[in-house]
Amino acid sequence: MDNLILIGQAYQIFLLVFMSxxxxxxxxxxxxxxxxxxxxxxxxxxxxxxxxxxxxxxxHNEELVAENVLERLVLSDYPKEKMEIIPxxxxxxxRTKDIIDTFARKHPGVKPFHRLKEDEKxxxxxxxxxxxxxxxxxxxxxxxxxxxxAKEAIKSLxxxxxxxxxxxxxxxxxxxxxxxxxxxxxxxxxxxxxxQISQQARYNMDxxxxxxxxxxxxxxxxxxxxxxxxxxxxxxxxxxTYKMYLNGWKIAYxxxxxxxxxxxxxxxxxxxxxxRWSRGHNEVLFHHLPSIFTSKYFTLxxxxxxxxxxxxxxxxxxxxxxxADSIFLFFMDAISIVTSMSALLLIMAINAFGNFAPFFxxxxxxxxxxxxxxLKLTPMFAFNxxxxxxxxxxxxxxxxxxxxTRRDVDWDKTKRHQxxxxxx
Amino acid sequence: MWVDLAIFVLVSVGSIYFYITLIHHNAMMMIHEVFTASGxxxxxxxxxxxxxxxxxxxxxxxxxxxxxxFYVLLLTVGLMLFLVYQTKIPLNLVFWIxxxxxxxxxxxxYFIFWPTYFPYNxxxxxxxxxxxxxxxxxxxxxxxxxxxALTPExxxxxxxxxxxxxxYYFVYSFVRLAATLLLVSQVSVVFVPLMxxxxxxxxxxxxxxxxFVLYKNTIKSQGLYHG
Numbered sequence: 319m320d321n322l323i324l325i326g327q328a329y330q331i332f333l334l335v336f337m338s339x340x341x342x343x344x345x346x347x348x349x350x351x352x353x354x355x356x357x358x359x360x361x362x363x364x365x366x367x368x369x370x371x372x373x374x375x376x377x378h379n380e381e382l383v384a385e386n387v388l389e390r391l392v393l394s395d396y397p398k399e400k401m402e403i404i405p406x407x408x409x410x411x412x413r414t415k416d417i418i419d420t421f422a423r424k425h426p427g428v429k430p431f432h433r434l435k436e437d438e439k440x441x442x443x444x445x446x447x448x449x450x451x452x453x454x455x456x457x458x459x460x461x462x463x464x465x466x467x468a469k470e471a472i473k474s475l476x477x478x479x480x481x482x483x484x485x486x487x488x489x490x491x492x493x494x495x496x497x498x499x500x501x502x503x504x505x506x507x508x509x510x511x512x513x514q515i516s517q518q519a520r521y522n523m524d525x526x527x528x529x530x531x532x533x534x535x536x537x538x539x540x541x542x543x544x545x546x547x548x549x550x551x552x553x554x555x556x557x558x559t560y561k562m563y564l565n566g567w568k569i570a571y572x573x574x575x576x577x578x579x580x581x582x583x584x585x586x587x588x589x590x591x592x593x594r595w596s597r598g599h600n601e602v603l604f605h606h607l608p609s610i611f612t613s614k615y616f617t618l619x620x621x622x623x624x625x626x627x628x629x630x631x632x633x634x635x636x637x638x639x640x641x642a643d644s645i646f647l648f649f650m651d652a653i654s655i656v657t658s659m660s661a662l663l664l665i666m667a668i669n670a671f672g673n674f675a676p677f678f679x680x681x682x683x684x685x686x687x688x689x690x691x692x693l694k695l696t697p698m699f700a701f702n703x704x705x706x707x708x709x710x711x712x713x714x715x716x717x718x719x720x721x722x723t724r725r726d727v728d729w730d731k732t733k734r735h736q737x738x739x740x741x742x
Numbered sequence: 743m744w745v746d747l748a749i750f751v752l753v754s755v756g757s758i759y760f761y762i763t764l765i766h767h768n769a770m771m772m773i774h775e776v777f778t779a780s781g782x783x784x785x786x787x788x789x790x791x792x793x794x795x796x797x798x799x800x801x802x803x804x805x806x807x808x809x810x811x812f813y814v815l816l817l818t819v820g821l822m823l824f825l826v827y828q829t830k831i832p833l834n835l836v837f838w839i840x841x842x843x844x845x846x847x848x849x850x851x852y853f854i855f856w857p858t859y860f861p862y863n864x865x866x867x868x869x870x871x872x873x874x875x876x877x878x879x880x881x882x883x884x885x886x887x888x889x890x891a892l893t894p895e896x897x898x899x900x901x902x903x904x905x906x907x908x909x910y911y912f913v914y915s916f917v918r919l920a921a922t923l924l925l926v927s928q929v930s931v932v933f934v935p936l937m938x939x940x941x942x943x944x945x946x947x948x949x950x951x952x953x954f955v956l957y958k959n960t961i962k963s964q965g966l967y968h969g
Contacts, residue, residue, distance in 0.1 A: 341885075348892055353743060501832075585833030645845075648935055649852060651861035653870060677949045678889035696953040700946045705837040 323652045326643045333640045340633070343626060344676045347519035352682060357522045359572040360477045368400055371476055372455030372538075375405045376445045380463035381413040383580070387463050388421050388428060396472040402454060403428045405463075406445040409438070439726070442531070443547035443554040450538055450546060458541070462532040464580040466494060471575055475535045478570040485540045485567025486558060488517070489533035489575035498583050503692055504699065505581040505588070507684050511675035514683040518573045525623035526563060527571035531555030532579070540567060550724070551605065553598025560606040563624065566615040589709045596713025597720070599631040604721045630674070634707035635714045674706075743891050750887030750904055757908045758880045761915075762794045769916045770797045789869045791876060798868035799923060803931040808854050811932070815850040818843050842940070849935045862934060871922065871938055878941050879911055886948050893955060900955075907951055914944070 373394075375387055384405065391403050405418045407430060415432060422428040431449055438444070450458065457476050461467055471489065478487035490513045496506035520527045529536070531554060541547070544561050547554045562569055582588040610616060610624050647653045675683075681696050719725070770786065777784050777799075785800040806814075822843045825836045853860070862870070886907060890900050918937075925933040 345888055345892075349743075352892060352894075501834075589833060645848060645935075645939070648938065649859075649861070651866070678892060678952065681889075681953050682892060690957060693953050693957040694950075697946050697950040700949065701838050702834045703838070704841040705834045708837060 319650075323647065323650055326647050326650075327652065329643050330640065330647070333636060336633070336636070340626065340630075341676060343623075344516075344679050346523075347515050348679045348682050350519040350522050351515045351686065354519075354522055356518070359474075359521075359570060359574065360480060361474060361572070361574060363477050363480055368397055368473070368476060369456045369479065370454055371396060371401045371457045371459055371472060371535075372449070372453035373401065373403045373459045373461065373472060374446065374449050374453070375403075375461050375463055376408055376442045377405055377410060377414050377418070377463045378408045378440060379410045379412045379414060381410075381417060383464045384414050384417045385421060387461060387465055387467075388418065388425075390466050390469075391461070391472075392425050392427065393469045394467070394472045395469045396476070398427055401427060401472070404449055404453065405430050406449055407432045407434070408442075408445045409433060409440045439549065441549055443549045443551065446554070447546040447549070450542055453538065456538060457535050458538050459535040460532055461577070462579060464494075465532060466578040467533070468576065471533070471577055474572055474575040475533070478572060479535070479537065481568075481570065483568045484570045485562045485565070486529045486536040486569045487534060487572060488527060488529050488569060489572045489577055490514075490517070491530065491533055492576050492578050493581050494578035495580050495583065500695075500698070501585060501588060502581050502583055504695060504702070507680055507689070507692055507695065508675065508699075509581075510687050510689075511680040511683040513573065514686050515679050516675065517571050520623065521571040521573075524617070524619065526559065526620055526627060527569050528627070529555050529559045529562070529569050531558075533575070533577040536562075537567075540565070548605075550720075550726070551598065551601050552594060553602055556599055556602045557605065560602060560610070560624070560628075563616060563620060564606065564609050564613050585705065589705060592706055593709040593713040593716070596631040596634075596710040597716040598713075599628075600714050600717035601720055603628045603632065604717065631710055632714060634710040637707055638711055746897055746900065747887060747891035749897070749901065750891055751884060753901070753904060754880065754883035754887050754908070757883070757912075758876065761879070761912055762791065762796060762876060765912055766796050766915075770799075773916070773920060774799070787865050787868070789865065789872060791869065791872045796872055798872065798919075799864065801864050801923060801927040803862075803864075803926050803934060804928055805857060805931050806853075808857075811850050811854045811930075814932075815847060815854065818847045818850065822847070845939055846932065846936060849932050852935075853932055857931075860931070860934075867926075867934055867938075871919075874938060874941055875915060875918075878944070879915065882911070882945055882948050883908060886952065889952050890955075893952075895955065903951065903955055907948065910947075911944075918944075 373391055375391075377384055388403065388405060394401065403425075405422075405428065407415050407418060415430075415434075418428070418430045422430050433440070433445060433448060446458075446460070457479055459472055459475055475487050475489055478484050491509060493502060493506035493509055495502050497503070517527050519525075534555070536558065540562075541558070544565055548557055551557045559569060582591055607625075607628060610621055610628070613621075616624060644653070677696055677699065680699065681693060684693055684696075774784070774786055786797050787800045789796050789798055822840050825831065825840055825843075828836075831839075883904070887904065890904060893900065922933070922937040925937065
C-alpha cells in the first residue's frame with residue numbers, strides 16, 4: 319500500500335508540472351499575440367503568375383449546403399482558366415448528386431467527382447486521395463461543404479505557396495451559426511481563441527500552426543510524395559501537419575483569410591465531435607510520436623511545440639486519473655503539503671484543457687475580435703469542463719482500440735443546418 | 743506589462759502573508775466570541791499551515807447512521823440517472839452536476855462501508871483544508887495577476903480590481919469556513935471530503951470579474967482597436 323501511495327503522490331506532482339507547462343505556453347501565446355511582433359501572411363504580394371488550382375469539396379449527404387458552397391466558389395476572383403472546382407460526392411444517399419450535377423451543367427469550371435462504387439470505402443482521406451490522381455491543379459485547396467468562402471479566399475491561400483518552404487497553408491475558420499444558441503456562441507468564442515491566438519502565435523513564433531483540413535491548401539506533389547492521406551487516421555489534417563514538418567516543409571497561417579463554417583447546435587452533437595477529434599488526434603500521437611524525437615527537420619522549438627500539441631488530447635484522461643488519485647490519497651491520509659494542493663490542479667484544468675484554451679486566452683481573443691457582449695459569457699466555459707474531459711477521454715480510448723486492432727475508422731459527420739448565406 | 747505583473751504578484755503574495763499572520767486569526771477570534779455568546783463552548787486549536795500558525799475549532803464530525811447514508815445514496819444515484827435521461831437541462835450542465843453527485847456518491851459509499859477507517863479529526867482536517875484554501879487563494883491571485891497584467895488597462899485601475907478580488911476572497915473564505923464547520927459538525931461527515939474537493943469551484947468568480955473588466959474595456963475601445 320505504501321508503494322501505491324508513493325506512486326499516487328508522484329503522479330499528482332507530475333500532473334501539476336505537466337499542466338503548468340501548458341498554462342505557461344498559453345500565457346506566452348497570448349502575450350505574443352498582444353505585445354509580440356506579428357508575422358504577416360503573404361497578403362501583400364502582387365503576382366499575376368498564379369499556379370493552377372483544384373478546389374475540392376468532400377461531400378457526404380450535403381443536400382442542405384452543397385449549392386451554397388458552390389455558389390460562393392464560382393464567385394472567386396481566382397483566374398478561371400487556372401482553377402477547377404471538384405465537389406466529391408462520397409456515397410451520398412440524399413439529393414447531393416443531383417444538386418451538384420445540375421450546378422455543374424450551368425458552370426463549366428465545376429467538375430463533379432462521384433464516388434459511388436460499392437467496394438469503395440467512404441471517407442474524407444479516401445476521397446482526397448482519389449481526387450489527387452486526376453486533378454490538374456498544382457495546389458489543392460480544400461473546403462468542407464458547410465463553408466462559405468469569400469471571393470478572395472482562394473487567391474489569398476494560394477499566395478502562401480510563393481514561399482518555397484511552405485507545403486501547406488491554413489486560413490481562419492469563423493462560426494457561421496454563432497447566433498443560433500448559447501452553445502454555438504461559446505463555440506464561436508472558443509474558435510476565436512484557437513485561431514486568433516494559438517494559430518497566429520504559433521506562426522509568429524516559428525512553431526507549428528496546424529493544418530485544419532478545410533480553408534486550407536497543400537502542394538499536390540508533396541502530399542503524393544508522402545504517400546497521400548492515411549485512411550486509417552481519422553484526423554487527416556493533423557496527420558498532414560506532422561507529415562509536412564517531418565519532411566521538412568512548413569505550414570503558413572493566414573489569419574485574415576476567413577471562412578465561415580457551421581458548428582454543432584446541440585450538446586450531444588458537440589460531444590460526438592469532441593470525441594471524434596480526440597480519437598483522430600490521439601491516433602496521430604501514436605503514429606508520429608517516435609518520429610518527432612528522431613526527425614532532423616524539426617527545430618528544437620518545433621519539437622517542443624509539436625509534442626505539446628500532440629499530447630493535448632491526452633491530458634483529459636490524465637486529469638480524470640488525477641481526480642481519482644486525489645480521492646484515493648485523501649482517504650489514505652496521504653495528501654501531503656505538496657499534494658494537498660492537488661484539488662488546485664482542477665483550477666488549471668478548468669482553464670487550460672476543459673475548453674482547449676485558458677480563460678484569459680479566450681477573453682483576449684474575443685477582445686481582439688472586437689466582441690463585446692459575448693465576453694461576459696466566458697465563465698460559462700467552466701460548466702463545459704466535465705463534458706469535455708469525459709468525451710475527450712472516450713476519444714482517447716477509441717484511439718487506443720484503433721491502435722490495438724487496426725480497425726477501419728468511420729467518419730461521423732456533424733449534422734448540417736440550412737441557413738442564410740452571410741459570408742463576406 | 744512586466745512591471746504591472748511584478749507589482750500584482752508582490753501584492754498577491756503580500757496579501758496572503760497578511761491573511762495568514764493577522765486576518766485569519768482575528769476572524770477566528772470573532773467567530774469564537776459569537777459561538778461563546780450563543781452558549782457554544784468550542785475550543786480553538788492551533789494549526790501548522792505552511793510553517794505559519796493558524797487557528798480553527800476543535801469540533802467533532804457528525805456521523806450519520808448507515809441506513810440514513812444508504813437512503814441518501816439511493817437519492818443521489820436516482821438524481822444522477824434522472825439527469826442523464828431528462829432532456830430539459832443541457833448536457834454540459836448535466837455532466838457538471840453529475841460529477842458533483844458522483845463525488846458525493848463515492849463519499850457516501852465510503853462512509854457506509856468503512857466509517858471507522860476515516861483518518862481525519864478536526865485538527866488534521868482543518869490543517870488539510872487550510873493548506874488547500876490558502877494555496878487556492880494564492881494560486882488564484884497569481885493566475886489573476888498574470889491575466890490582469892495582459893489586459894490593456896491603466897495600472898491603478900487594475901490594482902484596484904486585484905485588491906477588490908483579494909478583499910472579497912478573504913471575506914468569503916470565512917463564510918465558507920463557517921459553513922464547513924456547521925455542515926460537518928451538525929449535518930454530516932460526508933461534507934468533510936465534499937467541502938475539500940469543491941474548493942476549486944470558487945475560481946469561476948475570478949473568471950467572471952476578469953471578463954467583466956475586459957468587457958468594459960472593449961466597450962470603451964470599440965472601433966479603435968482591431969487585432
